[in-house]
Amino acid sequence: MNKLRDAQNTVIVVEHNDDVIKASDYILELGPGAGKFGGEIIASGSLNDRICNPKSVTAKFLKSNGKKIEKVRRKPREYLEINEAQLHNLKNISVKIPTGIFVAVTGVSGSGKSTLINDVFTREYADKVTFIDHSPVGSNPRGSIATYSEVFESIRELFAKENKVNKSLFSFNSKGACPECNGLGYKKIDMHFMADVKISCETCGGKKFNQEVLNYKYKGKDINEVLTMTIAEAASFFKHQDIDKRINMLKEIGLDYLELGQTLDTLSGGESQRLKLASKLHKKNEFYVMDEPTSGLHFADIEKLLKLIDKLVDQGNSVLVIEHSLDVIGHADWVIDLGPEGGDQGGQIVGEGTPEDISKIKNSYTGQFLKK
Secondary structure: OHHHHHOOOOOOOOOOOHHHHHHOOOEEEEEOOOHHHOOEEEEEEOHHHHHOOOOOHHHHHHHHOOOOOOOOOOOOOOEEEEEEEOOOOOOOEEEEEEOOOEEEEEOOOOOOHHHHHHHHHHHHOOOOEEEOOOOOOOOOOOOEHHHHOOOHHHHHHHHHHHHOOOHHHHOOOOOOEOOOOOOOOEEEEOOOOOOOEEEEOOOOOOOOEOHHHHOOOEOOEOHHHHHOOEHHHHHOOOOOHHHHHHHHHHHHOOOOOOEOOOEHHHOOHHHHHHHHHHOOOOOOOOEEEEEOOOOOOOHHHHHHHHHHHHHHHHOOOEEEEEOOOHHHHHHOOEEEEEEOOOHHHOOEEEEEEOHHHHOOOOOOHHHHHHHO
16 A cells, blocks of 8 residues: 555555554544444544544544553363364364463464364364355345344334233334335336335335324333334333333444344344354353454444453353454464464464464564564
């Protein structure tokens, strides 16, 4: 990028990486939050201008960057072994992967991380490992945050009890659904050789329910108004034990800006991944694997993800991530570093141990940056 800039070109990047942000000449920050809570220019100007702006969320994390990580590292419960792996560029490597702790697998691009974990480890231990990827959590056009988190059932029961009607009225698939769009809230227009276009239903205005259902209220709001609440707004609205428990779980994983009724097909890969993680919070003795879970996440979102991972591990689960983020690597209990380079020059174990151990390995790129 520096070469492009020096050649009098203009380079614009959408970025979360702190090194890239610090190297920029001019920065625009949007926010202050996400979804309904965003959409404003919070700060603009040089790096120094931005750091001085008290509203800048990014500045908070840039200021704290480089601080020493103080953490008590967990001890492994046992090990899952990989012996003499030779797939792709892996050079007959053997490694013990700890359980009961938070493990980060690191190395430069092409060093063999994904081959070792996604292609060898998860297949060899398919009966013990759950891979949580960025794929959509559902393909049903009526599926939403509320249905996936199972909070919608309790909301429908509240509306039914309050209005003395059958709870089936408050379902997208029932007689309470808009007859024109069948509870979808939109009509799909086939554009033949182009992508289909969704047009908001003229009858219900995108609200999905018929007028009879929309006349029923709970605490002064109809079912559509409730479903268009953000998770943060809903957290202070219900005061209902089961609903509050599930909504607080969604807040905890950093999805408080999403609407209850937001459909699952509109979620990003990172949002889908966190939603899947949240559904696992009640489980124990599971081994979860994630490939670059911080991809596209802001520093503030990474902080929330790490809290979620800590909670999973503290409940007796094992978590392994393939990762480049130094914040995540430094937070891990154990690091397996591959390399030393990519491609034919990679595929070897450069180091294993705590982040402190890795930082002492001179030929580890990960270790060099951890040491800084």
